[in-house]
Amino acid sequence: MQNSLDPAMPLLEVRGISKSFGAVHALQEVDFTLRAGEIHALLGENGAGKSTLIKVVTGVFPRDAGIVRIGGEDIAPRSAKAALAAGIATVYQEVNLLPNLSVAQNLFLDRQPMRFGIVREGEMRRRAKALLADFGLDIDVAAPLGSYSVAIQHVTAIARAVDLSARVLILDEPTASLDRHEVEILFRIMRQLAKRGIGIVFVSHFLDQVYEISDRITVLRNGRLVGERETASLPRLELIRLMLGRELAETTSARASAGEHKAREVCASFENFGKAGYVAPFNLELRHGEVVGLAGLLGSGRTETARLVFGAERADRGQARVEGTPVRLQSPRDGVRHGFGYCPEERKTEGIVAELTVRENIVLALQAKRGLHRPLSRREQDEIARRYVKMLDIRPADPERPVGLLSGGNQQKVLLARWLATSPRLLVLDEPTRGIDVGAHAEIIRLIRELCDDGLSLLVISSELDEIVTYSDRVVVLRDRAHIEELAGEAIDVGNILAAIAADSVAVALEAHT
Amino acid sequence: MRGLPPVLITAIVLVTGFAACAMQFPNIASTRVVGNLLTDNAFLGIVATGMTFVIISGGIDLSVGSVIGFTTVFVALAIERWGVPPPVAFVAILVLSAAFGAAMGAVIHIFDLPPFIVTLAGMFLARGASFLLSTESVPITAPVYSTVSDFALRMPGGGRLTAIAIIMLVIVIGGALLLHLTRFGANVYALGGSRATASLMGVAVGKMTVKIYMLSSLLAGIAGIVFSFYTSAGYSLSAVGVELDTIAAVVIGGTLLTGGQGSVIGTFLGVLIQGMIQTYINFDGTLSSWWTKIATGVLLFAFIALQQALVALARRPAAKRAGAAP
Numbered sequence: 001m002q003n004s005l006d007p008a009m010p011l012l013e014v015r016g017i018s019k020s021f022g023a024v025h026a027l028q029e030v031d032f033t034l035r036a037g038e039i040h041a042l043l044g045e046n047g048a049g050k051s052t053l054i055k056v057v058t059g060v061f062p063r064d065a066g067i068v069r070i071g072g073e074d075i076a077p078r079s080a081k082a083a084l085a086a087g088i089a090t091v092y093q094e095v096n097l098l099p100n101l102s103v104a105q106n107l108f109l110d111r112q113p114m115r116f117g118i119v120r121e122g123e124m125r126r127r128a129k130a131l132l133a134d135f136g137l138d139i140d141v142a143a144p145l146g147s148y149s150v151a152i153q154h155v156t157a158i159a160r161a162v163d164l165s166a167r168v169l170i171l172d173e174p175t176a177s178l179d180r181h182e183v184e185i186l187f188r189i190m191r192q193l194a195k196r197g198i199g200i201v202f203v204s205h206f207l208d209q210v211y212e213i214s215d216r217i218t219v220l221r222n223g224r225l226v227g228e229r230e231t232a233s234l235p236r237l238e239l240i241r242l243m244l245g246r247e248l249a250e251t252t253s254a255r256a257s258a259g260e261h262k263a264r265e266v267c268a269s270f271e272n273f274g275k276a277g278y279v280a281p282f283n284l285e286l287r288h289g290e291v292v293g294l295a296g297l298l299g300s301g302r303t304e305t306a307r308l309v310f311g312a313e314r315a316d317r318g319q320a321r322v323e324g325t326p327v328r329l330q331s332p333r334d335g336v337r338h339g340f341g342y343c344p345e346e347r348k349t350e351g352i353v354a355e356l357t358v359r360e361n362i363v364l365a366l367q368a369k370r371g372l373h374r375p376l377s378r379r380e381q382d383e384i385a386r387r388y389v390k391m392l393d394i395r396p397a398d399p400e401r402p403v404g405l406l407s408g409g410n411q412q413k414v415l416l417a418r419w420l421a422t423s424p425r426l427l428v429l430d431e432p433t434r435g436i437d438v439g440a441h442a443e444i445i446r447l448i449r450e451l452c453d454d455g456l457s458l459l460v461i462s463s464e465l466d467e468i469v470t471y472s473d474r475v476v477v478l479r480d481r482a483h484i485e486e487l488a489g490e491a492i493d494v495g496n497i498l499a500a501i502a503a504d505s506v507a508v509a510l511e512a513h514t
Numbered sequence: 515m516r517g518l519p520p521v522l523i524t525a526i527v528l529v530t531g532f533a534a535c536a537m538q539f540p541n542i543a544s545t546r547v548v549g550n551l552l553t554d555n556a557f558l559g560i561v562a563t564g565m566t567f568v569i570i571s572g573g574i575d576l577s578v579g580s581v582i583g584f585t586t587v588f589v590a591l592a593i594e595r596w597g598v599p600p601p602v603a604f605v606a607i608l609v610l611s612a613a614f615g616a617a618m619g620a621v622i623h624i625f626d627l628p629p630f631i632v633t634l635a636g637m638f639l640a641r642g643a644s645f646l647l648s649t650e651s652v653p654i655t656a657p658v659y660s661t662v663s664d665f666a667l668r669m670p671g672g673g674r675l676t677a678i679a680i681i682m683l684v685i686v687i688g689g690a691l692l693l694h695l696t697r698f699g700a701n702v703y704a705l706g707g708s709r710a711t712a713s714l715m716g717v718a719v720g721k722m723t724v725k726i727y728m729l730s731s732l733l734a735g736i737a738g739i740v741f742s743f744y745t746s747a748g749y750s751l752s753a754v755g756v757e758l759d760t761i762a763a764v765v766i767g768g769t770l771l772t773g774g775q776g777s778v779i780g781t782f783l784g785v786l787i788q789g790m791i792q793t794y795i796n797f798d799g800t801l802s803s804w805w806t807k808i809a810t811g812v813l814l815f816a817f818i819a820l821q822q823a824l825v826a827l828a829r830r831p832a833a834k835r836a837g838a839a840p
Binding site for chain 1: 696699704706707712713716
């Protein structure tokens with residue numbers, strides 16, 4: 001026990017952790033060190049490996065290689081329960097407590113004070129109240145947990161974890177659903193706990209909060225460790241570069257010159273378009289034969305913008321126009337009717353229908369557009385499927401194979417084909433290259449360019465800045481659910497995008513201090 | 515406590531319903547009628563107590579009616595044909611039914627199967643097994659049966675509180691204590707809230723599942739013995755469909771069919787409401803007894819609609835308490 005108090009000895013030590021899911025390397029040789037009494041931010045974009053790292057450390061996933069030490073002792077928990085016994089507690093964004101039970105029962109479930117086999121309800125409530133008082137909460141502990149705000153549920157979860165003698169507390173996006181005031185309460189509690197010698201891992205995509213609360217920062221990208229720094233000595237621009245940028249290789253882009261695209265006709269435009277609490281109102285013009293990239297950090301409002309544009313989410317202000325004519329966009333049906341297509345980020349759950357064949361997946365949107373009364377004949381279906389399998393080089397070239405059996409890249413092509421079959425005027429692609437191997441990656445990018453040359457208008461979201469720079473005619477930069485800058489022509493490069501993302505946060509940081 | 519508002523509504527329905535019945539037929543408001551009501555529904559009250567645990571934990575047990583039927587046949591044959599002393603027969607059938615429930619619970623947990631399917635299989639199994647034993651009604655003539663049937667506590671007003679009614683009341687009270695005062699009870703609610711979360715919080719979900727279905731089947735076994743006292747016979751077709759009456763009583767008693775909320779007391783009130791409707795129809799004399807089912811159906815609809823409304827209300831953010839200290 002004496003060991004863990006020694007400042008030289010890290011509280012939690014992760015060395016050389018690797019984890020693969022099939023052929024995908026989710027984590028490769030990742031190290032992570034947490035000292036007692038520090039708040040350590042773990043950062044990275046979607047798919048960087050943060051969640052996998054947490055799940056490996058807490059025993060939810062078995063690891064392929066590497067060691068985890070707590071207080072100098074090797075541990076290999078096989079379940080979240082075993083990790084808790086070893087002193088590692090995790091509080092997830094979705095509070096893992098029982099909303100139907102009272103706050104007191106939640107705090108003491110399975111370890112209630114007992115007498116003669118009866119739960120001592122009064123004693124349990126008294127202890128619950130005392131425990132929460134430590135965290136600055138004075139609430140009725142007999143009321144169901146579900147009747148309280150998410151912030152209080154979070155604090156209750158933390159209180160339970162700490163009371164279960166956790167030495168390491170992992171908070172996974174704890175502030176995502178909290179308002180400013182609640183975040184302050186949480187931060188105060190985190191500082192208190194750190195003072196008591198508990199090591200806290202803070203996962204968040206709110207960089208302002210990271211700078212406000214954390215002592216050190218570890219950044220992961222594509223399953224690899226890219227840096228561990230003191231927060232105070234890591235400029236924001238540098239942090240974002242760590243999270244997003246690969247080395248700034250010179251990219252040859254096929255983009256049209258600035259003068260040329262001005263001349264093109266506007267395909268769809270959105271004026272003061274937005275939804276309260278979702279995305280701040282924005283102006284966006286999409287022209288025929290043009291690719292517009294949406295860049296920003298995770299949670300900056302990229303996907304939200306895409307969903308508003310397609311009609312998957314209903315805007316509560318602003319006006320959309322298609323070819324200059326004002327239109328209503330209240331549902332995906334409206335979007336499809338106006339000739340929009342949307343390939344969502346969650347390909348597996350929101351895009352393909354894994355059990356259906358390539359042919360059936362391809363004709364899905366076209367059939368939906370025509371309506372049930374005008375079914376496509378089998379011959380027409382076969383012909384459409386054959387055409388797109390050939391055009392997009394979908395492999396294996398078998399229209400009758402269930403889509404679930406295809407690789408990620410080919411599934412993405414099937415999704416593209418589905419929308420192309422409806423002859424859209426605008427296609428929205430959300431992370432079209434996520435989870436696709438390198439070869440298919442280049443091919444998808446080539447396809448995006450080609451489609452654009454055929455006069456289609458494209459709105460593409462990607463976390464890979466190099467990629468966005470390669471194919472975009474214009475890039476809209478987002479931050480904190482608002483469009484903050486639009487880059488065009490020569491101004492499009494990775495450095496400028498990074499600067500735009502980082503620049504605004506200085507202003508916000510100043511604002512927070514006043 | 516938890517689930518109080520629905521229980522209150524059940525109580526109000528019972529009291530106003532009883533008052534309305536008593537207005538029309540003043541004789542209903544007597545300990546005699548109430549005593550009979552308790553006796554007639556003793557087996558239902560017992561089995562519904564077990565079902566309350568199952569439903570609060572987020573499950574369902576469709577096998578209870580068949581377990582009751584099997585129990586009556588088994589007990590009748592054991593005593594009358596195989597010459598087994600009644601106490602031994604009782605212990606044997608209780609061990610058997612508890613093991614049956616434990617097996618269903620184990621299957622549900624280990625193979626991660628929906629309780630609906632597993633207990634549906636259990637329902638066919640138990641019913642089929644009772645037909646294997648005997649297809650005919652077997653009368654029970656053992657002296658202990660007449661002794662128990664004759665035993666009753668006199669209530670003021672000439673009503674009789676029979677032995678089987680007493681057994682039922684004891685089980686209801688015991689069940690309520692078990693559910694509301696023990697760690698086991700708290701875990702039942704935890705399972706109904708979310709099995710995954712309960713497991714993460716350290717509840718031994720597998721053991722709990724086995725115990726809960728064991729309890730339900732054990733109480734169904736006791737209900738079967740009580741039923742055999744009530745009818746003095748064992749018959750493989752007895753208690754057909756009782757599982758549905760039981761579920762109805764539990765839901766009318768304010769227990770959430772999706773689990774996580776409810777109470778044994780509410781279930782008891784639900785049983786009484788069903789008994790009251792039956793009594794009213796008996797008093798009226800002109801109504802078909804099927805009106806009991808219709809009234810039960812209407813009540814069920816009303817309660818499910820009410821629960822949905824309450825759940826929706828609880829989910830509204832406006833209903834959230836503020837409570838953070840500044």
